[in-house]
Amino acid sequence: MANQVCFRNNHLENSWSLSAYQSNGGYEVLKKILSEKLTPEELIEDIKLSNLRGRGGAGFPTGLKWSFMPRTVDGQKYIVCNSDEGEPGTCKDRDILRYNPHQLIEGMIIAGYCIDASVGYNYIRGEFWEPYARFEAALEEARAAGLLGDDILGSGFNFQLHSHLGAGAYVCGEETALLNSIEGKKGQPRFKPPFPAGFGLYGRPTTINNTESLASIPVILAKGGQWFLEQGLPSAGGEKLFSVSGHVNRPGNYEVPMGMPFSELLEMAGGVRDGHQLKAVIPGGSSTPVVPGEQMMDVNMDYDSIASAGSMLGAGSVIVMDETTCMPRVLTRLAYFYYEESCGQCTPCREGTGWLSRVTQRIEDGVGVAADIELLDSVAGNIEGTTICALGDAAAMPVRSFLKHYRDEFQYHIDHKKCMVESDW
Amino acid sequence: MSMISDSARSDIENWVDKYPAEEKQSAVMAALRIVQDENSGSLTTELMNEVATLLEMPEIAVYEVATFYSMYELKLVGRHKICVCTNISCMLNNSKAVVDKLEDKLGVKLGETTADGEFTLKEVECLGACVNAPVVQVGENYYEHLNPAINPDKIDQLLAELRGES
Amino acid sequence: MESSAEQNIVNIEINDISLQVEPGQMLIEVADANGVAIPRFCYHKKLSTSANCRMCLVEVEKAPKMLPACATQVMNGMKVWTKSPKAIAAQKSVMEFLLINHPLDCPVCDQGGECDLQDIAMGYGGDQTRYQERRRIVKDKDYGALVSTEMSRCIHCTRCVRFGEEVGGIAEIGGTGRGDHMEIGTYVQKSLSSELSGNIIDLCPVGALLSKPFLYSARAWELQSYLSIAPHDAVGSNIKIQTRNGKIMRVVPADNEEVNESWISDRDRFSYLGANESRVTSPMVRNSSGNLVETNWQAALDTVIKSFTEIIATDGGSAVGAIASPSSSVEEFYLLQKFMRGLGSNNIDFRLQQQDFSAGAEQSAPKLELSLQEIETQNSIFIIGSDIQREQPLLSHRVRKATLAGAVVSTINPKTIEFNFAISTSVKTDKLTPALAGVAKELLSRGLGGDLNLEQLLTDGAVNIAVEAEHKEIADSLVNGENSMVLLGALAYRDQNQSRIYSLATAISKMSNSSLNIVTEGANALGGVLAGAVPYHSAGKVEVSECGVDVAEMISNPPKGVVLFGVEADKDLAGDDSAIDSLGSGFVVAITPFMDRLTYEHADVVLPLAGFGESSGTFVNAEGRWQSFSGAVKPLGEARPGWKILRVLGSSAELQGFELDSSEQVLNEVKALCDVTADKSEPEISNWSAPTDLGNIEAEMVKPIPLYEVDAVVRRSAPLQEQAKKLTGGVDDV
Ligand SMILES: Cc1cc2nc3c(=O)[nH]c(=O)nc-3n(C[C@H](O)[C@H](O)[C@H](O)COP(=O)(O)O)c2cc1C
Ligand code: SF4
Numbered sequence A: 001m002a003n004q005v006c007f008r009n010n011h012l013e014n015s016w017s018l019s020a021y022q023s024n025g026g027y028e029v030l031k032k033i034l035s036e037k038l039t040p041e042e043l044i045e046d047i048k049l050s051n052l053r054g055r056g057g058a059g060f061p062t063g064l065k066w067s068f069m070p071r072t073v074d075g076q077k078y079i080v081c082n083s084d085e086g087e088p089g090t091c092k093d094r095d096i097l098r099y100n101p102h103q104l105i106e107g108m109i110i111a112g113y114c115i116d117a118s119v120g121y122n123y124i125r126g127e128f129w130e131p132y133a134r135f136e137a138a139l140e141e142a143r144a145a146g147l148l149g150d151d152i153l154g155s156g157f158n159f160q161l162h163s164h165l166g167a168g169a170y171v172c173g174e175e176t177a178l179l180n181s182i183e184g185k186k187g188q189p190r191f192k193p194p195f196p197a198g199f200g201l202y203g204r205p206t207t208i209n210n211t212e213s214l215a216s217i218p219v220i221l222a223k224g225g226q227w228f229l230e231q232g233l234p235s236a237g238g239e240k241l242f243s244v245s246g247h248v249n250r251p252g253n254y255e256v257p258m259g260m261p262f263s264e265l266l267e268m269a270g271g272v273r274d275g276h277q278l279k280a281v282i283p284g285g286s287s288t289p290v291v292p293g294e295q296m297m298d299v300n301m302d303y304d305s306i307a308s309a310g311s312m313l314g315a316g317s318v319i320v321m322d323e324t325t326c327m328p329r330v331l332t333r334l335a336y337f338y339y340e341e342s343c344g345q346c347t348p349c350r351e352g353t354g355w356l357s358r359v360t361q362r363i364e365d366g367v368g369v370a371a372d373i374e375l376l377d378s379v380a381g382n383i384e385g386t387t388i389c390a391l392g393d394a395a396a397m398p399v400r401s402f403l404k405h406y407r408d409e410f411q412y413h414i415d416h417k418k419c420m421v422e423s424d425w
Numbered sequence B: 001m002s003m004i005s006d007s008a009r010s011d012i013e014n015w016v017d018k019y020p021a022e023e024k025q026s027a028v029m030a031a032l033r034i035v036q037d038e039n040s041g042s043l044t045t046e047l048m049n050e051v052a053t054l055l056e057m058p059e060i061a062v063y064e065v066a067t068f069y070s071m072y073e074l075k076l077v078g079r080h081k082i083c084v085c086t087n088i089s090c091m092l093n094n095s096k097a098v099v100d101k102l103e104d105k106l107g108v109k110l111g112e113t114t115a116d117g118e119f120t121l122k123e124v125e126c127l128g129a130c131v132n133a134p135v136v137q138v139g140e141n142y143y144e145h146l147n148p149a150i151n152p153d154k155i156d157q158l159l160a161e162l163r164g165e166s
Numbered sequence C: 001m002e003s004s005a006e007q008n009i010v011n012i013e014i015n016d017i018s019l020q021v022e023p024g025q026m027l028i029e030v031a032d033a034n035g036v037a038i039p040r041f042c043y044h045k046k047l048s049t050s051a052n053c054r055m056c057l058v059e060v061e062k063a064p065k066m067l068p069a070c071a072t073q074v075m076n077g078m079k080v081w082t083k084s085p086k087a088i089a090a091q092k093s094v095m096e097f098l099l100i101n102h103p104l105d106c107p108v109c110d111q112g113g114e115c116d117l118q119d120i121a122m123g124y125g126g127d128q129t130r131y132q133e134r135r136r137i138v139k140d141k142d143y144g145a146l147v148s149t150e151m152s153r154c155i156h157c158t159r160c161v162r163f164g165e166e167v168g169g170i171a172e173i174g175g176t177g178r179g180d181h182m183e184i185g186t187y188v189q190k191s192l193s194s195e196l197s198g199n200i201i202d203l204c205p206v207g208a209l210l211s212k213p214f215l216y217s218a219r220a221w222e223l224q225s226y227l228s229i230a231p232h233d234a235v236g237s238n239i240k241i242q243t244r245n246g247k248i249m250r251v252v253p254a255d256n257e258e259v260n261e262s263w264i265s266d267r268d269r270f271s272y273l274g275a276n277e278s279r280v281t282s283p284m285v286r287n288s289s290g291n292l293v294e295t296n297w298q299a300a301l302d303t304v305i306k307s308f309t310e311i312i313a314t315d316g317g318s319a320v321g322a323i324a325s326p327s328s329s330v331e332e333f334y335l336l337q338k339f340m341r342g343l344g345s346n347n348i349d350f351r352l353q354q355q356d357f358s359a360g361a362e363q364s365a366p367k368l369e370l371s372l373q374e375i376e377t378q379n380s381i382f383i384i385g386s387d388i389q390r391e392q393p394l395l396s397h398r399v400r401k402a403t404l405a406g407a408v409v410s411t412i413n414p415k416t417i418e419f420n421f422a423i424s425t426s427v428k429t430d431k432l433t434p435a436l437a438g439v440a441k442e443l444l445s446r447g448l449g450g451d452l453n454l455e456q457l458l459t460d461g462a463v464n465i466a467v468e469a470e471h472k473e474i475a476d477s478l479v480n481g482e483n484s485m486v487l488l489g490a491l492a493y494r495d496q497n498q499s500r501i502y503s504l505a506t507a508i509s510k511m512s513n514s515s516l517n518i519v520t521e522g523a524n525a526l527g528g529v530l531a532g533a534v535p536y537h538s539a540g541k542v543e544v545s546e547c548g549v550d551v552a553e554m555i556s557n558p559p560k561g562v563v564l565f566g567v568e569a570d571k572d573l574a575g576d577d578s579a580i581d582s583l584g585s586g587f588v589v590a591i592t593p594f595m596d597r598l599t600y601e602h603a604d605v606v607l608p609l610a611g612f613g614e615s616s617g618t619f620v621n622a623e624g625r626w627q628s629f630s631g632a633v634k635p636l637g638e639a640r641p642g643w644k645i646l647r648v649l650g651s652s653a654e655l656q657g658f659e660l661d662s663s664e665q666v667l668n669e670v671k672a673l674c675d676v677t678a679d680k681s682e683p684e685i686s687n688w689s690a691p692t693d694l695g696n697i698e699a700e701m702v703k704p705i706p707l708y709e710v711d712a713v714v715r716r717s718a719p720l721q722e723q724a725k726k727l728t729g730g731v732d733d734v
């Protein structure tokens, strides 16, 4: 099975419209919750049962996260959706916003209901103008239909939802940087604790979830947590979106069961581009460790299986590389990315990402020296675990994994001042 | 004399309304984008100061925001800013050829603006459209699958469209 | 969360040593309190925690990663190692990261010798750098005349940024740009406008922010430090005067939580640069052709005694008088009044800018009823006639802290005054009395008048007092505030209707159950009153049989012989030039560090007085805190400490009780006369009764004295004057 959750409407004409969404059962769960006055506790239980794990990258169980919210504490609370989607390789949330925005809206309203938040913000990266416009239009439709705003469907439940547009900063995808950004500040991550559930947006209790996580909610509650769980594995329920990009014949977003063998997913994506062989895969977005192709062919697309191959499922962003790929060149580009995107507040990340970028660049440029490989490994190791947010780790992990699996290519670059492989790109 | 038009002001007001009354500053990102758009795509210190006054925030706090996010421009840019993604998925799909072709066609390097002020070429990080790589963004639009080896005419078409020729 | 009340002790172990500590603290605080050294750059006990430098990483049992000690709360049972191999490795690697882009210019850097980076690098830095790329170069910023920048040395600890927002109360410095490109600065070229800006020099752990006037003038290890007290306002900020070869090289704060915490104002920090400008360095006497000529001490003193004896012989003791600076020391005030009273005169005063003296002895001692620290705990603060932020920068900081904790502040002030804290009700007026009377009348109408007998004054009196909406708001906030305070500042003190304003303020504080707090100009006004340097009582507030004349009277009706002590008459006194000339008409003895117009044109004898940092003494701050200091350098030239000059004058005039060997002896004598302990809490106006009229209700409010015009030393500090020229905002003198 495929396309049962976030992409369940994509086949419909104007799938982003309210009528299309409602033609396929949209907003029914919300109606049911409000009219039957289902309790947040039972809803959260169902989400726990579904074992929906956060789709933003960390895989934290969503039901558990919601249960941390101090529901009984008075005052404003917030639900925030993370549509900042900036991790290289990741482009699934964009399509949810473009093709199924109402499902996200319904998911956010239900989330607000469950955690006692009457206001929500959807943080959409600034480059996503078209998805933003689709989402805004959907908000208008929902408000006009009495599905959003004050006294939703006459239930007495109020929920206001707004978009907030970013302006170009990968680090704002980190949840506390994102909160600072909504507050009109630089997107610098906050030191935790305190955690957002206690001290979040404007200092109020806040839950932050990824777009895909929130958009999955209506389907989970419509079909039941058990159903969702059964689509995947006990360790992680559901179908999940995988963005398959790079050297494949049919790159695209595929919503498939958690735990699908990588080989099958690769086949869905048309296999490695014509005439080429699989060399390496980054399975979860640029910050997850690279896995050699042959090893990847034995891996299933779930948290545990990928972990056993030394990497992470992340946001399910599968980057496929064929044998024409020069690994030092790819790493150089990634190291530059983290250097450019470091927010700059903590020392190891600010200084370390620049260092990694400069050393990889000089290896790539053919002016590296023998000691550089050890240096890279050690600098990356020194960043790991010492920073405020996970961007530091995200910068270090590719370096360490590329060196682990492709050290010879780096050595070759240093020794021969050129690439080991020929690429046509 | 204000340099921000009435329509931009009311646009900014709409953003202010989304946030709690005492959190006007939340609208700063939107405000900067709006005034930048109105000012041919870049910001000036005077504009930032006006935004600071409008949103009752310290000027330095506006400068911090304007210089932190990569979509704000603090130097003049061309009428069209062509943002080319060169990150991993685009790179694997030959974004280098996209850059080469654009540089060649426009006669400028990445980071530069054409002499006629029509185009600025800018390298950007992942645009979040990796499965449609290689990708460029111009204004509000994405242009995808631009690999010249596969779609030889797409870049020419794009430039023609931007020049108003199509 | 453990909520039980008995949960006020946490057991932790640091480096295998068990400690019992208060909950809620961060590890670094506990370590500091117990002498465990943890390296740090961004953490500062007086600033919010940013936890961004990562230098303080320590190992905590069961934590998967090293944790920053500055941002990790102590938890029961926590085991922490600050020097385990893992902790040291983390600290070393952070150090390496910090050093890769830091210039290797320690030999030419002013911070050398007191650089946190240098010190910590000694312990943690690797022997040689593994970094081969070019180091980051950052453009320097122009912060004005006081702070110089070397931004390539910046390690992005953001202490200066947080100081501006949190203490200076004005966000001027920020971090612009992102990542490695981030630059700390003002983004646009701009002088810092905070009156506390110099503190960022001390806060900067490296040599990125330095004292501009001190630049390249000495190395830290060559300096000797002397504890002293800043002489420009009534806070009594603790300072260290640092000298080399008998010369003052710079002034830095000395920590005193109760007084100035870790800060000093720019005025306190940079005034020393004016200390040696236009100094009088030897005694002088005016010769027969009208010129001042240098002479020796004996000859000068003889001239004084001879002339004064003659004047007193013909016109009596009351024909002489003395005017002193409000920043004279207790010892000086005391000996000066003793000298005058020995000569048979009660004409002595230091209240240079006061215009209305009608309250007389009723205003026994102008002081704060609260301690400086207690100001922070107020929830309603009513400021009457005070540009507090510029008059008393560090007292103002306490008010600001109170507002950050939620206090409401209301003010009655001239239009031009703005503050760096939020004001909830602001009455902007040029007439103080009517507004104050309005507030009092509102409180009275609420039945709070008790037995104060205010009805005649406020309701049945000749003038009809209007109660405006703001007056009601102020009354509300004072009555509703659990801890409320009334604060009277220099503009009230200098008002033509001062005595009635004081009465009204007292009535308001009594009716609203608020404390009454008075802050005066100068460093030692309270000390002046206690030491008896006022016409109506002698030391220890012993009333005199016949009240002398006040300073205003001495100006309009000058004594035949007058001693000006530490006064720069043409700038310090209220009134115009004709007043100065009038005062100069008698026999003038100027005891002063500086040559000024009155001295130059009118003084008959000039006795060189020790200047800033050159003598010992005592100031009583606005709280009633007696703070003594010693000299840091020898007096310039022939100048002598005031107490010595006055002692010799007294003995030369053959007066009793001038056989004093040391300034401590003088101080002990004053202290014995004053109830030193009681002075910490005694309310201002003890025998208060309602005045029968409102006095000069139409009196125009006076203008604030600009920040860098308050006294002769500050006025002579070139960097402060240059900075003043660049500053905008604050006092707008039009
Ligand atoms: C540097 C960095 C970038 C991130 N970017 C994103 C992002 O673009 N989208 C996202 O949903 N989560 C992102 N995350 C993860 C978020 O911090 C957060 O864990 C997530 O939004 C939580 O939602 P979930 O529990 O539904 O996954 C990022 C984290 C880091 C450290
Ligand atoms: S790890 Fe990097 S991005 Fe994250 S807070 Fe530190 S400097 Fe900023």
Ligand code: FES
Pocket (backbone or CB within 6 Å): C039, C040, C041, C042, C043, C050, C051, C052, C053, C054, C055, C056, C057, C068, C069, C070, C071
């Ligand atoms: S002192 Fe703790 S991170 Fe800087």
